[in-house]
Amino acid sequence: MTTTKELLRSVYGYDSFREGQEAIIDSVLLGKRTLGIMPTGGGKSLTYQLPAMLLPGTTMVVSPLISLMKNQVDELVAAGVPATMINSGVTVDEIKKRLTDIKNGVYKLFFIAPERLEDPYFYRFIQALPLSLVVIDEVHVLSQWGHDFRPSYLASVDLIENLSNKPNVMALTATATQKVQADLINILAIENTVKTGFARDNLAIKIEKGLSQQEKFDFVIAYAKNNPDDIGIIYAGTRKLVDETSELLVKSGISARAYHAGMLDHEREAAQDAFLYDECQVMVATNAFGMGINKTNVRYIIHLSMPGSIEAYYQEIGRAGRDGLPSETVLLASARDAQLQRFFIDNADNQTPAYRQRELAKLQEMTGFTATQNCLQQYIVQYFGEQIPPCGICSNCTDTRELLDMTLAAQKVLSNIVRMGQLQAGNYSKTQVVAVLRGKLAEKMRWTGFDTLSTYGLLSDWPVKKLNQFIDYLAADGFLLVSGEYNGLRISDKGICVLKSEQSVMMREIKTTQPIKKTRSQNCEIGGDLFELLRKQRSMFAKELSLPPFMIFSDQV
Numbered sequence: 438m439t440t441t442k443e444l445l446r447s448v449y450g451y452d453s454f455r456e457g458q459e460a461i462i463d464s465v466l467l468g469k470r471t472l473g474i475m476p477t478g479g480g481k482s483l484t485y486q487l488p489a490m491l492l493p494g495t496t497m498v499v500s501p502l503i504s505l506m507k508n509q510v511d512e513l514v515a516a517g518v519p520a521t522m523i524n525s526g527v528t529v530d531e532i533k534k535r536l537t538d539i540k541n542g543v544y545k546l547f548f549i550a551p552e553r554l555e556d557p558y559f560y561r562f563i564q565a566l567p568l569s570l571v572v573i574d575e576v577h578v579l580s581q582w583g584h585d586f587r588p589s590y591l592a593s594v595d596l597i598e599n600l601s602n603k604p605n606v607m608a609l610t611a612t613a614t615q616k617v618q619a620d621l622i623n624i625l626a627i628e629n630t631v632k633t634g635f636a637r638d639n640l641a642i643k644i645e646k647g648l649s650q651q652e653k654f655d656f657v658i659a660y661a662k663n664n665p666d667d668i669g670i671i672y673a674g675t676r677k678l679v680d681e682t683s684e685l686l687v688k689s690g691i692s693a694r695a696y697h698a699g700m701l702d703h704e705r706e707a708a709q710d711a712f713l714y715d716e717c718q719v720m721v722a723t724n725a726f727g728m729g730i731n732k733t734n735v736r737y738i739i740h741l742s743m744p745g746s747i748e749a750y751y752q753e754i755g756r757a758g759r760d761g762l763p764s765e766t767v768l769l770a771s772a773r774d775a776q777l778q779r780f781f782i783d784n785a786d787n788q789t790p791a792y793r794q795r796e797l798a799k800l801q802e803m804t805g806f807t808a809t810q811n812c813l814q815q816y817i818v819q820y821f822g823e824q825i826p827p828c829g830i831c832s833n834c835t836d837t838r839e840l841l842d843m844t845l846a847a848q849k850v851l852s853n854i855v856r857m858g859q860l861q862a863g864n865y866s867k868t869q870v871v872a873v874l875r876g877k878l879a880e881k882m883r884w885t886g887f888d889t890l891s892t893y894g895l896l897s898d899w900p901v902k903k904l905n906q907f908i909d910y911l912a913a914d915g916f917l918l919v920s921g922e923y924n925g926l927r928i929s930d931k932g933i934c935v936l937k938s939e940q941s942v943m944m945r946e947i948k949t950t951q952p953i954k955k956t957r958s959q960n961c962e963i964g965g966d967l968f969e970l971l972r973k974q975r976s977m978f979a980k981e982l983s984l985p986p987f988m989i990f991s992d993q994v
């Protein structure tokens with residue numbers, strides 16, 4: 438009998454398994470319902486492809502995106518593994534032919550989108566197959582706690598559960614917090630979970646703060662020019678910025694392509710192919726690009742603004758260095774980023790209070806990432822419930838600026854927050870806390886009596902911006918807790934230790950934001966016309982993909 442190791446060598450040409458792969462494969466071959474959690478680029482595809490080759494019947498892979506399927510099928514066929522896909526991009530005649538071939542056992546694997554299961558004809562068809570295994574890839578979208586929750590995917594779970602030929606089920610993802618994991622185990626009746634570390638040791642994660650839009654453009658142009666032999670992806674928050682950035686790059690003599698959901702199908706495909714086949718150096722894209730794309734030699738990812746959650750960010754930076762070689766990610770963060778993400782949440786269609794609360798909590802975690810002075814890699818894996826030592830290569834680990842003792846200032850801020858809550862029960866927003874600390878309580882807030890507190894005006898000599906950033910830092914590093922609709926602040930246990938002088942607050946000087954230079958793109962305020970435009974584009978895009986509009990809220994401008 439062929440062993441998995443032999444197949445690994447003969448089909449893929451690899452000598453050894455990566456962490457987690459063998460455990461997942463063995464579990465599936467033993468017939469256990471398995472959940473595999475491995476980092477992006479960790480090698481999840483192989484963990485269902487090998488069992489598919491060894492199991493007696495056929496394997497069906499349920500995959501959320503067409504681009505993802507195409508990529509996987511092309512790779513399998515190239516490796517000599519018979520595989521195909523059934524999706525809306527294929528003609529009816531061709532689908533008939535492929536189904537006949539599947540029935541005749543020509544293929545070991547076939548890929549479908551979840552919606553396909555709702556077609557009664559297709560459903561009867563697969564029930565008549567010797568179906569050994571159903572694979573659910575990118576399974577985090579099944580959990581409402583996950584990134585990119587897709588309720589439509591849930592319907593497919595019931596259909597899979599009810600299959601009369603009772604295939605085994607395996608599910609894969611890179612981004613599962615503890616909550617998502619528990620959810621998935623429950624929804625899919627998982628018997629065995631295999632999880633490897635979330636850390637991506639070969640990624641040097643960096644954050645640059647305080648650049649104006651023009652300076653961000655200059656940054657990416659210089660970066661691409663200084664690394665002419667490297668391939669990179671630049672993520673922009675809006676379609677308009679994608680077009681603008683790629684044009685600027687091209688004008689500077691860099692071969693760049695653009696990719697976003699506002700482009701025609703064939704344009705997008707051409708851009709993606711150019712990137713996959715090394716015909717361009719830089720891909721400028723919205724978050725519509727990249728899921729499941731297996732391009733191993735991406736050397737850098739630059740974010741022109743902050744994404745809405747750690748999950749989204751982790752997925753996106755995960756596309757660098759899939760070959761394991763040193764790669765770099767740079768987040769060009771600015772204070773406005775959170776406002777834009779907040780706008781997307783506030784204006785998402787079909788939102789429930791629970792949805793809103795979850796998204797705001799995720800945004801808060803992401804904002805914390807840009808404010809923390811601890812290891813960035815550590816911050817990310819901690820979010821997924823794992824502890825690691827500092828990575829040593831992120832921009833915080835390598836920051837050589839002097840550490841300052843900020844304990845006294847922290848005590849002022851923290852005791853003020855406690856006092857405000859004692860005087861008028863409640864958690865107060867950063868704006869309100871800053872107003873009291875600076876001794877600038879608004880007339881309409883006088884009823885609170887906050888201006889009578891001993892902490893009133895205690896930091897009146899601090900500029901608003903500095904105080905805001907300091908509070909962000911205290912929240913990011915866990916001295917303060919942030920919750921609720923208005924991001925109310927509360928002191929944590931760690932913060933109490935600071936008040937009791939049992940713990941000090943050491944931090945590096947906060948980089949003060951440079952004065953914002955006026956550039957064309959900064960004149961555009963969100964509101965009025967732009968608001969309308971956003972709404973229109975969102976529903977148009979949603980229609981294209983037949984998704985509920987809120988699923989795709991971050992690629993819409």
Ligand code: ADP
Pocket residue numbers: 451452453454455458475476477478479480481482483611731733759760
């Ligand atoms: P993901 O976990 O993100 O789905 P993939 O399955 O696409 O990752 O794999 C990422 C890359 O790692 C691919 O290029 C794949 O060929 C490679 N890879 C997977 N397993 C191994 C292995 N055992 N040895 C070397 N490279 C591997």
Ligand code: MG
Pocket residue numbers: 481482729
């Ligand atoms: Mg994958």
Ligand code: ZN
Pocket residue numbers: 811812813814815827828829830831832833834
């Ligand atoms: Zn680090």
